[in-house]
Amino acid sequence: MKRSINSLLGYIIKGTDGEIGKVDDFYFDDQTSTIRYMVVKTGGWLSEKKVLISPEAFQKLDSESKTLSVYLTQEKIKNSPDIDTDKPVSEQQEELIRGYYAWPGYYGNGMYGHMGLGMWGYPLVEVRETEKKLTKRKAEEHTNDKPHLRSTREVTGYAIHATDGDIGEVEDFIIDNVTWKINFLVVETGNWFSGKKVIISPHWIKEVKWQEQKVTINHSKEQVKNSPKYDSSQPINDSYEHSLNDY
CATH class of the missing domain: 3.90.50.10 (Photosynthetic Reaction Center, subunit H, domain 2)
Known part of the structure; x- marks a missing residue:
């Protein structure tokens, strides 16, 4: 179904154990025109922190109640890497995020193709220690890469x-x-x-x-x-x- 980005702003994001926050923005890949992250402004329980959530974590979109359920806990969100959403997200930062949440890798693995499949409600798994080391190494390799994500609010x-x-x-x-x-x-x-x-x-x-x-x-x-x-x-x-x- 086709939806307006503006119509999704303000939607309530529900985790597996409670409300996480509200949709504040979206980041899209400027090479593939694909939404890669939703920017969520957390509620008072986390001091208005902004976090990035991939569509791979989405579970159910309810237009009537204007809510979107995700396969994430409040604790998982609370301990997520700190990302300054007021600045372009670098590939290094993206590696850290994807590694933390155990979302499929991006570099060299055809993530654009995976995103095209619409991974709705992708089940989350814990990252093994060896995978954490690999993620850190990949992030270091892309320290100087140019940002490729753009904010819909910015554009x-x-x-x-x-x-x-x-x-x-x-x-x-x-x-x-x-x-x-x-x-x-x-x-x-x-x-x-x-x-x-x-x-x-x-x-x-x-x-x-x-x-x-x-x-x-x-x-x-x-x-x-x-x-x-x-x-x-x-x-x-x-x-x-x-x-x-x-x-």
Whole structure:
């Protein structure tokens, strides 16, 4: 099912032994457009700490109660590696996180492919001592690697530039909550198209200038303007998605 990232913000995260906190943000991989972590702001029980949780730990998403259950205990969260979520997450930090939670490795093991399978409710296991040493070594190997994870909050507001001019700003993201891939970016066109909202596919992106906070797509303003109308109050169904792709 397709869901809006903004609609998931504020969801209550429930661990196996109690409430952990609320969804505050998401990190996606800027090479595969895949959500790799959810940023959770813990409640008063942990002094407002922010932690990263992979979709591999997700168990059940309940839209009515706006809750998401995960296979994690409060104690596990409490002792997780300290990560500054206000800064880009490095590959070294990611190795530490994945090693701590015993989530499958990333480097050289095709994690992008595993994520594409939608590992919903992946059962957690304790990390053996030898695996901890291996994780530490891998983290040290990637100390100087460039960050590859981006915050959805950070990218919200980025300017969208068509082949012949600006068309608006990133307002939201549409994801598949099975594969956790970003299928579309929601664009608020403002004065450009009289406030019309349009969606664009990550496949249309030609270039992203992170320092300038600008996304360039390989279509003209007119092409975007005439694309199938997007109604943010309605879920994206297969029919709409097919019509957009055909267009």
